[in-house]
Amino acid sequence: MKAEKIPDIIVGRLPIYLRALQRMADNGLKTTSSQELGERVGISAAQIRKDISQFGDFGKQGTGYSIEYLLNKLREILKVDRVWDVVLVGAGDMGHALVNYQGFKNRGFRIAAIFDADKNKVGRKVGEFVIEDAENLVEKVKALDVKVAMLTIPATAAQAVAEKLVQAGVKAILNYAPISLNVPDHVKVQYIDPSTHLQRMTYYL
Amino acid sequence: MKAEKIPDIIVGRLPIYLRALQRMADNGLKTTSSQELGERVGISAAQIRKDISQFGDFGKQGTGYSIEYLLNKLREILKVDRVWDVVLVGAGDMGHALVNYQGFKNRGFRIAAIFDADKNKVGRKVGEFVIEDAENLVEKVKALDVKVAMLTIPATAAQAVAEKLVQAGVKAILNYAPISLNVPDHVKVQYIDPSTHLQRMTYYL
DNA sequence: CCTGACTTGTGTATAATGGCACAAAATGTC
DNA sequence: GACATTTTGTGCCATTATACACAAGTCAGG
Structure with missing residues (x-):
């Protein structure tokens, strides 16, 4: 060792x-x-x-x-001998799918809150969660002391929201938006973009 | 060059x-x-x-x-100067989210058919598609001559379905099931598993 | 036309990654 | 207890990937 x-x-x-x-x-x-x-x-x-x-x-x-x-x-x-609270930003179809996903249980993660910028969505429920206003993102994330976030929002909004998350102390972002994020070195980002993954394979077809 | x-x-x-x-x-x-x-x-x-x-x-x-x-x-x-037909297996929440996802357009992909093994789901509509019976998977995929598939099914079913897809001539699989697939060398697989991606980052927290 | 600011493509050096092979330890059999 | 089998952990080496640096081409301005 x-x-x-x-x-x-x-x-x-x-x-x-x-x-x-x-x-x-x-x-x-x-x-x-x-x-x-x-x-x-x-x-x-x-x-x-x-x-x-x-x-x-x-x-x-x-x-x-x-x-x-x-x-x-x-x-x-991997530090998953504990359960990490995760905030989800973006209550669209993908956000809904992630809330209902059973695969976080037993693997170290639990969704703690959901945010969306759309005022029509704020206040509605997704699963057991009430969608919160993205305006309060920084404040609430700080209060909850959450370090992990998932981003399921359009590419146009992703960089700005990522910056708010970093400001709120988030250290790990799972980005579903189809765009590269610029964040400080101490913040980790992982990307999930189905089209990008598919394009990696079509080269070989 | x-x-x-x-x-x-x-x-x-x-x-x-x-x-x-x-x-x-x-x-x-x-x-x-x-x-x-x-x-x-x-x-x-x-x-x-x-x-x-x-x-x-x-x-x-x-x-x-x-x-x-x-x-x-x-x-x-990358061979995305054309549009690839993609079959989706698994009409759960993630399958629904992918059907509604607008990010395939203009990036080289189009969903061509949806399958599910659940007889209660077969015949129902998801977006503009009618869910087809997974029993007919091989036959239909062959007939459509589809080379690309997305798997949004439970891990327990994934290997068997992957084998059927390979048998049907599929050459690229985007696997959302949380399990490693064993396929022949000439078939490419990409993995999307949010928990795995998150675990890659918690190491650094 | 000349100069200075850019920017590519690539040769070379450096670093990282992966494969191989084997000593050493554990186990089971007779 | 001797021996055959299994399997780890690791040293060594080949391969792969990245960083560096610069000649050569392009362009705008005067």
């Missing part, structure tokens, strides 16, 4: 391992090997061993890894 | 450039430079020049790139 700086590319693979391990645990499996895990996620066994060994000696020679133990370690490393 | 094999990592950046250029064109801009584009998308100017130069000499020294020209070249390279 080396507690040095971990490359982003390795951090990016950990959630993939975590997801597969969670699934194995749900299926009642107790142990696994780098080879088996690798076949499941499509990554070489050597790569997986190297990635995991960056954080400690979690495996046992001849036996492999205890799924439960590795799960807990990965959750700890 | 070198018509060699282009690394996947470069292909992955092209849609980002394309998106930014499209936005610039919409704003009435005529030319740009690798530096300006780089600032917009958060990638170094040198990187952008090198990426683009893999496909040809599209820029002009002293002037930069014609946005319109570069747009057309990138569309051509």
Whole structure:
């Protein structure tokens, strides 16, 4: 184990391992090997061993890894051994879908509030939440001390809202708006844009 | 220009450039430079020049790139100078959100059909589409000659459906199900899993 | 036409990433 | 207890990706 700086590319693979391990645990499996895990996620066994060994000696020679133990370690490393409050900005179709999505439970996240700039939407309910006015975004997010946000708004509004989120102390933004965001280095952004993802594949067709 | 094999990592950046250029064109801009584009998308100017130069000499020294020209070249390279039919499997909340999403237009994609395994949903309408029975998936997809699919179904069903899509000739799958898919090498998969994306960022919090 | 400010495309250096192979440890069998 | 099998963690090396730097081309202004 080396507690040095971990490359982003390795951090990016950990959630993939975590997801597969969670699934194995749900299926009642107790142990696994780098080879088996690798076949499941499509990554070489050597790569997986190297990635995991960056954080400690979690495996046992001849036996492999205890799924439960590795799960807990990965959750700890990724800091999802707790539940993060997430604010959602944008109560359109995608916002609704995310509110109803059951996949945040048990994976470390919980939606804490929903905002929209459209006055006609403010006050309405989405699931169990009342849509709040985006004008109060900074103030409310600060009060809730939320560090994670999801952006499901048009591209035209995204940069301005991102800046408000940063101002409110948000450190991680999952951006569904089809535009690159400019944020300070200490703020992380991940992008989800179906057209962009599809275009990455059409090259090979 | 070198018509060699282009690394996947470069292909992955092209849609980002394309998106930014499209936005610039919409704003009435005529030319740009690798530096300006780089600032917009958060990638170094040198990187952008090198990426683009893999496909040809599209820029002009002293002037930069014609946005319109570069747009057309990138569309051509990514094969989105045409419109791809896409099948959507899974008529849940996420499926509905994607049907209503306006961001496929003008970016090379059009939903052609929707399938679901739930007999209660089959026959109902989503937007302008009638939900079709997933039992007929292979047959219908073959008949439509569709090469691109989006999967918005539970993880438990994803692998089986992916295999049916491959059997039907699909070559690109955008997978919203939270599970890694095993498909032949000639089939491309892109993953969209909000929890995974969020977990990639919580590491740094 | 000359000069200065820009900007591309690329050769080269540097850094990061991934693959291979193996010693060492754990387990099970006879 | 000896031996065959399995599997980890890691050192080494090849490959890949990024950063740097600059010659050469372009353009506007006087």
